[in-house]
Amino acid sequence: MMKPGKRGRAPGAALVLPAITILAYLVIIGPIAIVVIAAFSPTEFFVFPPPGLSLRWFVEFFRLDNMRSAFALSLELALSAASLATILASMAALALVRRRGALAGVLQGLFLAPLVFPTIILGLALLLFYKTVGVGILPGLVLAHVLVGTPYCFRSVLTSLQSFDFTLEEAGQSLGAGPFRTFFLVTLPVIWPGVVSGWFFAFIVSFGELNTALFLTGPGETTLPIEIFSYLQFQGSQLVIAAASALQVGLILVLILAIERLVGLARLARS
Amino acid sequence: MRKLAGLALLLPPLLVFLGFFVGPLLYLFYVSLHASSQSELYGAGFTAANYAAILTDPFYRRILERTLATTLEILGLSLVIGYAAAFTIAGLPPRRRLFCLVLLLFPLMVSNVVRAYGWVALLGRRGVLSTALRDAGIIDRPLTILYTTDAVVIGLLTILLPYMIISIANALASIDRAYGEAAQALGAGPVRRFLHVTLPLSSPGIASGMLLVFLLTLSAYVTVTLLGGPQSKMLVSLVYDGVVAFDWPRAAALAFTLLAAALLAAAIILAALRPRRVAGRG
Numbered sequence: 001m002m003k004p005g006k007r008g009r010a011p012g013a014a015l016v017l018p019a020i021t022i023l024a025y026l027v028i029i030g031p032i033a034i035v036v037i038a039a040f041s042p043t044e045f046f047v048f049p050p051p052g053l054s055l056r057w058f059v060e061f062f063r064l065d066n067m068r069s070a071f072a073l074s075l076e077l078a079l080s081a082a083s084l085a086t087i088l089a090s091m092a093a094l095a096l097v098r099r100r101g102a103l104a105g106v107l108q109g110l111f112l113a114p115l116v117f118p119t120i121i122l123g124l125a126l127l128l129f130y131k132t133v134g135v136g137i138l139p140g141l142v143l144a145h146v147l148v149g150t151p152y153c154f155r156s157v158l159t160s161l162q163s164f165d166f167t168l169e170e171a172g173q174s175l176g177a178g179p180f181r182t183f184f185l186v187t188l189p190v191i192w193p194g195v196v197s198g199w200f201f202a203f204i205v206s207f208g209e210l211n212t213a214l215f216l217t218g219p220g221e222t223t224l225p226i227e228i229f230s231y232l233q234f235q236g237s238q239l240v241i242a243a244a245s246a247l248q249v250g251l252i253l254v255l256i257l258a259i260e261r262l263v264g265l266a267r268l269a270r271s
Numbered sequence: 272m273r274k275l276a277g278l279a280l281l282l283p284p285l286l287v288f289l290g291f292f293v294g295p296l297l298y299l300f301y302v303s304l305h306a307s308s309q310s311e312l313y314g315a316g317f318t319a320a321n322y323a324a325i326l327t328d329p330f331y332r333r334i335l336e337r338t339l340a341t342t343l344e345i346l347g348l349s350l351v352i353g354y355a356a357a358f359t360i361a362g363l364p365p366r367r368r369l370f371c372l373v374l375l376l377f378p379l380m381v382s383n384v385v386r387a388y389g390w391v392a393l394l395g396r397r398g399v400l401s402t403a404l405r406d407a408g409i410i411d412r413p414l415t416i417l418y419t420t421d422a423v424v425i426g427l428l429t430i431l432l433p434y435m436i437i438s439i440a441n442a443l444a445s446i447d448r449a450y451g452e453a454a455q456a457l458g459a460g461p462v463r464r465f466l467h468v469t470l471p472l473s474s475p476g477i478a479s480g481m482l483l484v485f486l487l488t489l490s491a492y493v494t495v496t497l498l499g500g501p502q503s504k505m506l507v508s509l510v511y512d513g514v515v516a517f518d519w520p521r522a523a524a525l526a527f528t529l530l531a532a533a534l535l536a537a538a539i540i541l542a543a544l545r546p547r548r549v550a551g552r553g
Contacts, residue, residue: 020355027429028378031389048399088284095281118490121526125295143291208382210493225382229493245385252380
């Protein structure tokens, strides 16, 4: 009864549990909401609730060179890293989906590892490695974001492939289609929701990535989250930061709506 | 032919992961076994001195202890609150449950720097809470919670709580109702049913939630820095400070200390909860 229907509840739980749940949602979402609302404030400093509405801090955001270029870099990075991660992860998922055994298990673990691996260590390892072999800031960042995004795509594509009927591929091949034609004409049209949601996930993860980017950005080549962080650290809470944050939140909401339109939200909650 | 195609598919992602994930980590470990150097990335000759220093130096010791205490506090609070919320959500009808879960996924997608900023704005001396409480006459001096470990606990707890809730809610939702009904038919009351049926069957969700919260707490540099300030440094802050000081071997050794702590904690959590037992394995 562990679906906690009314008859399964301990006495008193009927009130306490929903209260804790509502409180949990408040403290999880509240801080984000406050930043987004404050971004529309016409005042010079952080006031909550704002006395009026204005877009002055968004205008200011796009007027500042460092903010604008950080935003642009984050977008480019997220687009390229998500696309590369989706390709790599789809290859890995296709190669591993029908394999059993210890080696396949280890490889799956490897492609999922960045999900739980302390990414700050990955950032440090990459920084040292790049310094030693000489990798530029931009390709270095792309690679790091690909690594961090790949597990999301891998899991998403793998889930799609697990319910894919591989006799369809065999049918395609017996009719004379090569492996590429089979993939693009038979497999991809069936598994595309997994590929698409994987791409979105990787994009979002890359757009907010902090721990690896912390070490890998450089002067003039900074991502938006790192730019927000250094502003907060060295110049205090300014409303242009709230505007930067609100832009990030807005972009994510747009992407969530796009996922809902394209593949449905149920897929999101499962992955 | 099929095998060859599989290998060709596997090779590119595998090479990227070996070349840019496994390889650099091994190199980092190699660097951690050297002395620091002024002119080079690391000095000549092998030494375990970096690790010895971390384990014996009282400064490092204090920060290790603080990291452990803070992490355990976050873990305990998130487990209790997360379980309560997950229990409520798992009992909702499917459509509303999905809505509640998506509402939790959305904050996870927002960068942690934005979420930590929200808490800075809330908890600061002239922040939203301080102002509101003073206007209401509840306090007469500004709140001094920002830049303490309490602020770090509050911030990280709320940032990571969705992982715990989603993990446990999914585990709870997949439990077969028949088990509970059988226990009830055999005369078990609600408390006993919860302790002997629901709780053990939800242990995979508890284990994955705890693992995520623990591991993400350990590497949450930005949140720790923004909310804890210079007085509440954690292990992860030392890694960063090592990099800023260009002391690569020391930073590397600290990073592997962090990794060892993470692996140890993961092993303890898995051994204590034995989540695989629910699936009939182990």
